Amino acid sequence: MSDTFTRPLVMSPHFDDAVFSCGAMLAAHPGAVVYTVFSGRPAADVTTEWDLHCGFDNAAHAMHARSLEDDRALDVLAAVPDRGDFLDAQYVPFVPAAHGPTQEAIAQALDQALRRHAARTLVIPFGLFHSDHELVHRACADVWRANPALACFAYEDALYRRMAGRLQARMVDLASSDIIATPAPAHWRANPSYQSAKRNAVRAYASQLKAFGPDGYDDVFCTERCWKLELA
Template structure:
């Protein structure tokens, strides 16, 4: 896949992000590079509406402060030169029934494929592609987070071989065990010893534990899309020192999220290792036989 050629041909690049930080964590360098070339770059955050307040502990209280989270997102995307768009759906943390602990966020079911949220995502992506010059990048749903899987199923349903939809690896793909659980990313494995999560043992161990405890079908299964090796190809978008610095500066704006992910310094260590080991930011293309 000639990723640079595809990006150059696009009049507009839209990165679909499940939550506020996901697009920047995965593709911050690519976003900054395309915006720096003068292309119109938008980040469409799917789960971006303020959830109903619940007494669910410190984590929910921190993530329910949507005024702060939206401001963080505005600053981060401004750093990269991208425009913010928001779909306004409620993230799983604030949907009924209330999740029974953090593990519930990583348990998927067949109902996701038939849900209204999945259809909303698919319909939205089809609408984006009404413009012939638009290129869409969506997550693969690696790591089994329910919200990520919903977005991935919607994108895979909308794609069906459209060359204007590409897929990126979610943050949880920084665990090689998570990558090898997903039918697409496991097509291009990296050595376990090079897993970026090893740069920060605390975060790495947490991601490994989640990969063992996650349950349920992945996005390709839910979308009814059997994975064949010859249909998928991966390229890495290379990052210069300047692009990596911009990406890390943007990530630092997500203070609500960086605390939950182990802190800014640890994230920097993990992401720098990921860029070095994987040659940049991985992007996948689906092409039917």
């Protein structure tokens, strides 16, 4: 079967986003690279409410543990981790304003990752909610436009895609930027081995699942959808 996802670089705003949103696709494409943008380590004296919910006493401990969870999840899917050093939005208030991530800096890091891995396909989040997801989406769009030979697909951000009107609003935004989004074929959806691999990978993110609660992440096991993006 021919496949449109050739040498994919999958952009994940945080640890778990790529696996939650397109883990079965990753299972179907062993060797895919997952670039996690916001994996920078904050100072040990920083503590946030979310990290406390996840069972951590400080942000440095949280990010270290989450990176290990991510390693285990990606190993299950035979995916290759690559990571940026940008700070998650929850940590930005604790650093000088000049150290906060920018769209331009993320785009530059992404461009370097594309070249480092000789990627031919870029898989990005729609950026349906959360400032980090939105920032990554915008930066990815900039890089894609600057590399016209690069195939680009957008995945529906798990959990956020259920928020009323978010996906429709993004489609309107893309259309206003002369970008066409078309549902992509997805042979992996019906493959039970890929779905099983995703479930095993999701379990690796124990700290996040704890914070979501038993009914807070069921969307990650619903049908994955990727959309091919093309310039009009």
